[in-house]
Amino acid sequence: MKRIIALLLSVIMIFSVVPFSVSAADENVARMWICAETNDITGIRHIFLYFENLTDETIRVGRYDLAAYDEVSVGCVGTEGPRGGGVYYNLETVLDHYSNQLALSTELDEGELEDVTDAIKNYNRWDPIFNCYYFAAKGWNAGADKSVPFLIFPGFASIFIKMKGGKSAPFDIFAEEKPVYKQNEL
Numbered sequence: 555m556k557r558i559i560a561l562l563l564s565v566i567m568i569f570s571v572v573p574f575s576v577s578a579a580d581e582n583v584a585r586m587w588i589c590a591e592t593n594d595i596t597g598i599r600h601i602f603l604y605f606e607n608l609t610d611e612t613i614r615v616g617r618y619d620l621a622a623y624d625e626v627s628v629g630c631v632g633t634e635g636p637r638g639g640g641v642y643y644n645l646e647t648v649l650d651h652y653s654n655q656l657a658l659s660t661e662l663d664e665g666e667l668e669d670v671t672d673a674i675k676n677y678n679r680w681d682p683i684f685n686c687y688y689f690a691a692k693g694w695n696a697g698a699d700k701s702v703p704f705l706i707f708p709g710f711a712s713i714f715i716k717m718k719g720g721k722s723a724p725f726d727i728f729a730e731e732k733p734v735y736k737q738n739e740l
Contacts, residue, residue: 582661583609584620586670587724588694588702589627590712591652599708601690602629602646603674604657604727613667616674617740618643627727630689632680639680641689641737648731655727656712658720660698670697678737687711 587604605615610622620626627646632639634649646652662670673696677689683706691704691711700718702711 580663583607583613583664584615584662584667585659586662586667586694586697587657587659588690588698588711588715589646589655589657589727590708590715590720591646591656591727592654594651594653599712600629600631600646600649600652601687601708601711602627603670603690603693604628604646604725608661614671615667616641616643616671617737618735625725626732628674628693630677630680630686632685635680635736636734637736637739640678641674643735643737643740644732645734646727648734650728655723656715656720657724658700658702658715658718659724660700662697666697670694672696675737 585606585608588601589604590599590601592599604625604627605620606625607613607620607623612619612621614620615626616628618626618628626643628641628643629646630641631645635642635645670693673693677692680686685708687706687708687710688704691702695701702714702718
């Protein structure tokens with residue numbers, strides 16, 4: 555009996571000193587924000603996603619290749635789309651008639667980013683019901699640890715973002731104007 559206990563203790567000790575490594579899949583590769591901004595002309599809120607690449611490698615966000623340490627906005631618009639309604643990359647960086655940004659962030663590992671990317675890639679339309687809020691909530695909920703419910707009107711998103719701990723203007727979306735791409739162009 556003493557030999558069995560000694561053997562078990564030896565095995566436990568061996569495994570307790572062997573270092574366990576965390577795989578790269580568990581490391582955060584991106585920070586995703588769900589953002590609400592007010593259109594200064596109409597007063598209507600616009601909801602979109604914003605991504606920061608946290609790595610020194612290019613990552614895929616939807617159909618967009620995001621360079622190391624770069625950022626991209628991804629949003630669904632109707633009439634403001636320069637080439638019709640749908641999903642655009644970087645459009646929010648050129649829409650200078652928006653203010654009162656409110657945003658909530660979460661960090662994503664490779665698997666979570668892949669889930670969000672799939673949600674983004676599989677959507678490219680806008681209508682009054684399935685609007686910017688629907689698109690952003692669908693993408694956010696695919697990878698975030700804090701869900702945002704969809705209640706049709708973008709103004710409701712601001713309430714939920716604030717309730718979940720969102721911050722006012724945590725980054726400057728207009729810091730750098732970037733080329734705008736429509737989803738079906740990539």
